[in-house]
Amino acid sequence: MFRLFRREPSPNVSSDHIDVVHEGACYRVLLKRVPTARRFTLRVRNATRDIVITMPKRGSIVSARDFAQRHAAWIAARLHRLPQAVPFEPGAVFPLRGEEITITHIEKLRGGIEVVVEERLFKVSCNRQHLSRRIHDYLKQEAQRELEGAVRRHCTTLGFAPRKVTVRDTTSRWGSCSASGALNFSWRLIMAPPSVLDYLAAHEVAHLVHMNHSEEFWTVAKKLAPHTDHAEAWLFAHGSKLHRFGASS
Numbered sequence: 542m543f544r545l546f547r548r549e550p551s552p553n554v555s556s557d558h559i560d561v562v563h564e565g566a567c568y569r570v571l572l573k574r575v576p577t578a579r580r581f582t583l584r585v586r587n588a589t590r591d592i593v594i595t596m597p598k599r600g601s602i603v604s605a606r607d608f609a610q611r612h613a614a615w616i617a618a619r620l621h622r623l624p625q626a627v628p629f630e631p632g633a634v635f636p637l638r639g640e641e642i643t644i645t646h647i648e649k650l651r652g653g654i655e656v657v658v659e660e661r662l663f664k665v666s667c668n669r670q671h672l673s674r675r676i677h678d679y680l681k682q683e684a685q686r687e688l689e690g691a692v693r694r695h696c697t698t699l700g701f702a703p704r705k706v707t708v709r710d711t712t713s714r715w716g717s718c719s720a721s722g723a724l725n726f727s728w729r730l731i732m733a734p735p736s737v738l739d740y741l742a743a744h745e746v747a748h749l750v751h752m753n754h755s756e757e758f759w760t761v762a763k764k765l766a767p768h769t770d771h772a773e774a775w776l777f778a779h780g781s782k783l784h785r786f787g788a789s790s
């Protein structure tokens with residue numbers, strides 16, 4: 542009999558998530574097993590809008606689901622408080638290099654994406670269902686190109702060879718510098734004012750000299766980017782809002 546209670550129900554249960562229902566809405570909760578976890582903890586990640594349960598390595602999915610279901614109202618309230626998602630679709634407005642631009646879907650435009658900044662229009666031609674993907678790809682390419690340029694420039698100033706630059710959709714940090722000197726950035730920096738993107742490149746290049754945030758580090762960073770304080774303040778005030786663009790609602 543005991544085994545019966547232990548057996549985990551199969552509907553709506555997989556090893557990596559559970560679904561929680563609250564007032565007619567269904568929420569997907571990701572399960573994350575952590576060997577050091579002693580209890581269940583629930584959080585909503587602002588950047589990704591994911592709901593995550595951290596659970597002990599041997600915790601049961603049934604208990605995880607009970608826990609999540611008991612906190613379903615809290616999950617709903619937390620998601621409700623997040624800035625509204627702005628999916629990439631016709632008519633949506635998002636920032637590109639710090640300037641608001643409106644997505645326009647054009648059926649007949651050839652060659653894919655045309656950006657007309659003067660008119661504040663982001664003209665995209667592709668199959669409607671690929672629109673969001675195409676815009677993501679375009680923005681990542683632009684971010685890659687501009688971050689590579691900025692990194693090259695700052696490396697030259699310091700007498701370093703240019704470093705390998707990769708862009709990803711990072712959520713916890715805007716940029717990072719590995720021990721081997723590879724630099725990684727969030728592609729979302731292409732949405733920020735150019736001075737902010739430039740500052741992040743300078744910041745990570747400065748880590749090639751000092752792998753810490755010591756006073757010496759900030760001296761190098763500010764030498765490369767005199768607008769460091771201003772850019773830091775901008776990121777503090779507006780950075781987290783960049784994650785809502787292109788997110789699904």
Ligand SMILES: [Zn+2]
Pocket residue numbers: 744748753754
């Ligand atoms: Zn740093």
